[in-house]
Amino acid sequence: MQFTAEQSALLCEILRWRRDVRHFRPDPVPETVLDQLRRTMEFAPSVGNARPWRVIRVRDNTLRAAVRAEFLRCNSLAAAEYDKATQTDYARLKLAGLDEAPEHLAVFTLTDPPEGRRLGRRTMPETLRQSTAMAIHTLWLTARAHNLGLGMVSILDPRRVEAIFDLPEGWEFSAYLCLGTPAFTDDMPLLHRSGWQESRQTIWEDR
Amino acid sequence: MQFTAEQSALLCEILRWRRDVRHFRPDPVPETVLDQLRRTMEFAPSVGNARPWRVIRVRDNTLRAAVRAEFLRCNSLAAAEYDKATQTDYARLKLAGLDEAPEHLAVFTLTDPPEGRRLGRRTMPETLRQSTAMAIHTLWLTARAHNLGLGMVSILDPRRVEAIFDLPEGWEFSAYLCLGTPAFTDDMPLLHRSGWQESRQTIWEDR
Numbered sequence: 001m002q003f004t005a006e007q008s009a010l011l012c013e014i015l016r017w018r019r020d021v022r023h024f025r026p027d028p029v030p031e032t033v034l035d036q037l038r039r040t041m042e043f044a045p046s047v048g049n050a051r052p053w054r055v056i057r058v059r060d061n062t063l064r065a066a067v068r069a070e071f072l073r074c075n076s077l078a079a080a081e082y083d084k085a086t087q088t089d090y091a092r093l094k095l096a097g098l099d100e101a102p103e104h105l106a107v108f109t110l111t112d113p114p115e116g117r118r119l120g121r122r123t124m125p126e127t128l129r130q131s132t133a134m135a136i137h138t139l140w141l142t143a144r145a146h147n148l149g150l151g152m153v154s155i156l157d158p159r160r161v162e163a164i165f166d167l168p169e170g171w172e173f174s175a176y177l178c179l180g181t182p183a184f185t186d187d188m189p190l191l192h193r194s195g196w197q198e199s200r201q202t203i204w205e206d207r
Numbered sequence: 208m209q210f211t212a213e214q215s216a217l218l219c220e221i222l223r224w225r226r227d228v229r230h231f232r233p234d235p236v237p238e239t240v241l242d243q244l245r246r247t248m249e250f251a252p253s254v255g256n257a258r259p260w261r262v263i264r265v266r267d268n269t270l271r272a273a274v275r276a277e278f279l280r281c282n283s284l285a286a287a288e289y290d291k292a293t294q295t296d297y298a299r300l301k302l303a304g305l306d307e308a309p310e311h312l313a314v315f316t317l318t319d320p321p322e323g324r325r326l327g328r329r330t331m332p333e334t335l336r337q338s339t340a341m342a343i344h345t346l347w348l349t350a351r352a353h354n355l356g357l358g359m360v361s362i363l364d365p366r367r368v369e370a371i372f373d374l375p376e377g378w379e380f381s382a383y384l385c386l387g388t389p390a391f392t393d394d395m396p397l398l399h400r401s402g403w404q405e406s407r408q409t410i411w412e413d414r
Binding site: 001002003007008010011012013014015016017018020034038039040041042043044045047048049050051053054055056057058059060063074077078081082086090093095105115116117118119120121122123124126127129130131133134135136137138140141142144145146147152154155156157158165174175185187189191192196197198199200201202203204205206207 | 208209210214215217218219220221222223224225227241245246247248249250251252254255256257258260261262263264265266267270281284285288289293297300302312322323324325326327328329330331333334336337338340341342343344345347348349351352353354359361362363364365372381382392394396398399403404405406407408409410411412413414
């Protein structure tokens, strides 16, 4: 299987137009599209082919409200750590689309799954979490290619999120995802555009 | 910016034909392609737009030999943990392309960069490592779309790899990557094909 220069350029465009979306339109995501997104996660790299990610599609309003309350609690503690001027800038940022996004996904990582038989993770158990991060990124890019937006919410206490869901043993919280139709598209990170943190070049150092 | 159904199907093909490559041909990777790969890492999601990944392109043979020795040490310890029958299966697997791959990249994560001003990582410092994992996945997919293969080596003690490289304060080892032309292409994980770990479906549980 060989790809053409035109095809690799298209991947670059999908990567370039992917954003951490916090502004959603309320339009529902069709079940067929959700199913396609779910299936592409299986193409993510995983240590020992263990596929340690677990996903809960959160539809229950009580669960959603509990996550939202936990986000508001953590966000207010985070804001309090900055000086007054920065607090004003921070308050202006919209850091989650929890209210508008039609779909919520809670993503977890198995801390010691039997799958993979520990191959590749003996000295680096971190590889299980890396696998989940790459599965989330797989979902993110696929959503973008379907003209959907995904936002990753991390302003949450992982132990408290685990307590909100009644989880099996060995599930560790990785991320809470908002999914839906983005209110606008952009090829520039919002935190760069808003002036919070400008985009810096990636340098490869030669040794 | 909107993508077509044909374009999202192409992304799916790139995802499907990406492999953790351990079998390389020795052909050099053109500098222009390496530069394109380096630049696409900037499109990876990162917490607070912090871009905490750092990459060392390892060209020095003494450094490469030290990493190879560390891999052999960890791989032999890993093998010793299995029962006799499994040890035979394990020994048959080729778990790294360190000898053949023309390019080696050592990837690290900054544990507390000033960039991003701690946004999004106060309760989850793990998000910095997730950002690096997604940057590696970005590189991986871009390499695949350029008909190159990438292999991620994690059978290494992260503290020992950090000691091999003379690193600035706050650099944490994330992964060691082999890059080059793959000896063959496949749309099935090698660990599934070899019978070590079959591929399992990703299930989204409704709540």
